[in-house]
Amino acid sequence: MLVRIDPASSVPLGDQVAASVRGAIADGSVGAGERLPAARALAASLGVNVHTVLRGYQRLKEEGLIELRRGRGAVVTGAASPARARLTDAAAGLIEQARALGLTDEEIVSLVRTGLDRPLGTG
Amino acid sequence: MAGHWGITAGHGGGTVDARKGPGVRRVIVAIAPFPVAAAVVAMAYGTLAGRLPGTLATHFRADGRADGFTTAGGFLAVALGTLLAFGAVFGLLVLAPTAGRRTGSARRAGDGDRTDGVPAMARLRTAGSFIAVGYGLAGLLGYVFVRTLYANAAAGGDHPAARLPLWQVAAALGVGVVAGLLGRLLAGKDTPLPDGGVRGGAPRLPLADSEVAGWSRTVSSPVMYVLGCALLLGGLIAGPATGWSAVPGLLCGGLLVLALAGLRVTADRHGLTVTPPLLPYPRMRIPLARIREADSRKVAPLRDFGGWGYRMRPGRSGFVLRSGEALSLRLASGKEFVVTVGDAATAAALLNTLVDRSEAAEGGTEGGADGRANGDADSHADGPEGTA
Numbered sequence: 001m002l003v004r005i006d007p008a009s010s011v012p013l014g015d016q017v018a019a020s021v022r023g024a025i026a027d028g029s030v031g032a033g034e035r036l037p038a039a040r041a042l043a044a045s046l047g048v049n050v051h052t053v054l055r056g057y058q059r060l061k062e063e064g065l066i067e068l069r070r071g072r073g074a075v076v077t078g079a080a081s082p083a084r085a086r087l088t089d090a091a092a093g094l095i096e097q098a099r100a101l102g103l104t105d106e107e108i109v110s111l112v113r114t115g116l117d118r119p120l121g122t123g
Numbered sequence: 124m125a126g127h128w129g130i131t132a133g134h135g136g137g138t139v140d141a142r143k144g145p146g147v148r149r150v151i152v153a154i155a156p157f158p159v160a161a162a163v164v165a166m167a168y169g170t171l172a173g174r175l176p177g178t179l180a181t182h183f184r185a186d187g188r189a190d191g192f193t194t195a196g197g198f199l200a201v202a203l204g205t206l207l208a209f210g211a212v213f214g215l216l217v218l219a220p221t222a223g224r225r226t227g228s229a230r231r232a233g234d235g236d237r238t239d240g241v242p243a244m245a246r247l248r249t250a251g252s253f254i255a256v257g258y259g260l261a262g263l264l265g266y267v268f269v270r271t272l273y274a275n276a277a278a279g280g281d282h283p284a285a286r287l288p289l290w291q292v293a294a295a296l297g298v299g300v301v302a303g304l305l306g307r308l309l310a311g312k313d314t315p316l317p318d319g320g321v322r323g324g325a326p327r328l329p330l331a332d333s334e335v336a337g338w339s340r341t342v343s344s345p346v347m348y349v350l351g352c353a354l355l356l357g358g359l360i361a362g363p364a365t366g367w368s369a370v371p372g373l374l375c376g377g378l379l380v381l382a383l384a385g386l387r388v389t390a391d392r393h394g395l396t397v398t399p400p401l402l403p404y405p406r407m408r409i410p411l412a413r414i415r416e417a418d419s420r421k422v423a424p425l426r427d428f429g430g431w432g433y434r435m436r437p438g439r440s441g442f443v444l445r446s447g448e449a450l451s452l453r454l455a456s457g458k459e460f461v462v463t464v465g466d467a468a469t470a471a472a473l474l475n476t477l478v479d480r481s482e483a484a485e486g487g488t489e490g491g492a493d494g495r496a497n498g499d500a501d502s503h504a505d506g507p508e509g510t511a
Contacts (some may be wrong), residue, residue, distance in 0.1 A: 001339055001468055008333035023485040029466055036209075037387065041403060045337030045391035 001030045001037075004045055013048055017056030018063075021090075025065055025076060026085035036066065036074035063088050143434050149254075150214075152309050156302065157210025160265030161203050174276040180285035181271060187288040202268040206261065211258045255307040262302025266295045295340045325418045326470035327479070337391035338473050341400050342464040344384045344444035346431050349379035381430050386442055388462050390417075390448065390470040391475060395452060397442060397462060409460060411481045415453045419467035422449040430459075450506035469496045 003020040005013050023028040037045070039053040046053075057074050060066045065085060066074045098108045168175075179198050182191025193201070207324030270291055278285040304408075330336055385400040394410040395417075428443045430433035441461030450467040452460040452474070464470070 001466075002328075002335035002336060002473065003338070004330070004334055006331060006334045008331075029469075035341060035400070037389065041387075042339065043231070043339065043387065045339065045389060045393070046335050047392065050334075 003042065003046065007048075013052045014055030014056075014059065015043070017048075017053055018059040021056070021060055022063075022065065022088055024084045026089060030076055031085070032076050032078045034076045036076065038073050044050050046075050055080075072106070079104075135507070149310065151259060152306075153254045154214040155212055156261035156306065157206050157213065160261040161206040161210070163265050164202050164206065164268045164272075165199070167272050171272055171276040171368070172489025174279070175272065176275065176278075176282045178282050179275045180282045180287075181270070183285075183287040185289050187286045189285050189287070191282055192282060198271070203263075204496075206264055208269075209257075209264070216253075226482075252307070254310040255303040258301040258309075259303030260374075262305075263295050263299030266298040267291075268343060270295070325416050325475050326468065326472045327471070328476045330476050331478075335392065336473055336477075337389065338466075338470045339387060339391075340387040340464055340466055340470070341387045342444055342462070343384060343386075343400070344431055347380050347384035347444065351379075351384055353377075353378045354380060363484070380432075383442075384444070386444065388464045388470070390450075390474050390477075392481075394477075395450070395470075395474065407479070409452065409454070411474075411478050412485075413455050414474060415455050416472035416477050418451050419455070419471050420449055420451045420461075421447060422461060422463055424463075 001021065001024040003024075005016040005020070007009065007013065009016065011019075030036075036042070036057070039057060040050050043050040043053045057066065058067060060074075061068050061077060064079055065077060065088065067077050069072050083087070084088065094112075095108060103111070154486050156294030175195050177195055178192050180191070180194040181198055182189065184190050200303065209319070267471065274285045274287045275282060339397075342430040354373050354377030358370045358377060361370070361373065363370055379424045382399065387398050389396040389398070392411070393406055394412075394414060396406055398404065398406040422443060423446050424429070424434075424443045425430050428436055428439075428441075428499045431443055431445075432445050434441060438457070439459035439461060441459075442459065442463065444463050448467050449461050450470050453462055
């Protein structure tokens with residue numbers, strides 16, 4: 001699994017770590033059940049704070065892509081498929097575009113809700 | 124001796140002389156201890172000849188009493204013969220033509236600059252450690268032979284009364300170790316293989332200047348998991364039958380095999396790091412400064428490394444846990460380090476990029492050559508040495 005971060009970028013480093021892992025799941029180079037490097041080890045690898053990596057891992061956990069267990073580290077969940085990871089990426093892209101247009105968080109949610117309310121096939 | 128020089132000169136006088144043959148000095152240094160030890164034994168015999176009985180005590184029990192006897196002439200012949208035979212073996216190993224030692228698997232197309240094959244074999248046989256073993260052996264044997272002669276002389280012609288206490292074994296080993304160290308010093312520094320390979324052929328991973336990247340992956344060996352479990356199980360089953368004497372060995376062996384059955388391989392700004400899958404230690408790290416180039420290749424454990432686990436072969440070493448894709452590093456020392464791991468191409472590309480980057484950084488401050496030399500010095504402290 002390749003993790004690349006750019007400290008010069010405006011995206012928070014934790015999010016960059018999460019994006020790298022998500023990308024690795026999306027392209028199939030990390031599979032379900034595989035263990036991610038320990039946060040401490042990954043932090044040392046990248047020269048960032050452990051908490052930065054943990055923030056990234058926490059984010060992936062919220063997305064349902066990994067499980068964080070005490071003593072067992074971060075393990076990619078069975079539910080984490082490449083398609084799922086790509087979907088999460090697409091959602092991130094949607095949010096980014098919407099924000100670029102100046103939409104508020106509420107407006108983005110209502111945009112998605114409108115899409116959900118519309119019956120299938122009419123989109 | 125002159126004949127030996129001739130062979131060496133012809134051997135090393137080819138187009139790529141620097142990497143073919145060992146230097147004449149090294150060859151002499153490598154085979155010298157045996158004739159010297161033989162000469163010392165012969166001198167001791169000459170000095171003591173008047174006081175030695177016709178039959179010598181030549182074998183001793185743990186309590187120091189003699190229990191084996193040989194004629195004086197026979198003993199001298201055996202002693203000198205053994206030393207000179209060892210000298211001949213070491214001499215032949217150092218001087219033997221390297222052709223015919225190539226193994227098909229080790230010589231891949233376009234692999235001429237790799238460390239396996241001919242240059243590695245030539246290097247192994249004049250490596251400092253090899254020479255040290257020769258000196259240790261010559262010192263140990265020489266001491267034992269001379270000591271036996273003196274023990275017999277001290278008995279004053281009454282050979283069954285000769286004594287050689289057990290602690291003399293320790294003394295002999297001590298002499299062997301000292302002689303070995305002397306040999307290591309005389310051998311001097313192992314000259315690294317000249318780097319004939321062109322850097323830059325292997326793939327790179329495009330990385331922005333401000334970007335930081337790390338790669339990590341685990342690998343496990345089904346063969347070693349099965350073997351480890353079989354050893355543990357064997358220990359428990361065999362326990363009652365053998366009175367438990369075989370159990371500690373089997374259990375320790377099983378645990379050892381299981382401990383090496385999985386690895387985490389990390390490539391980052393520190394270089395390549397290999398650790399157990401769940402613990403940060405023990406770890407083996409090859410810093411970027413020691414890495415010349417990384418690549419991925421296929422490995423066949425039995426054919427390329429003679430088995431599974433941490434393998435050492437002339438000119439190459441590494442963790443071979445399964446067959447198939449492996450990360451292969453060409454080190455600054457000219458040796459190859461291999462770890463069988465998936466997605467090795469990505470790791471290799473990243474390492475190449477990072478090596479480029481660290482060389483560029485060093486070039487700006489203290490000069491690339493200096494940096495590499497420093498890295499090499501570091502490596503002897505913590506890194507693997509393939510042919511040790």
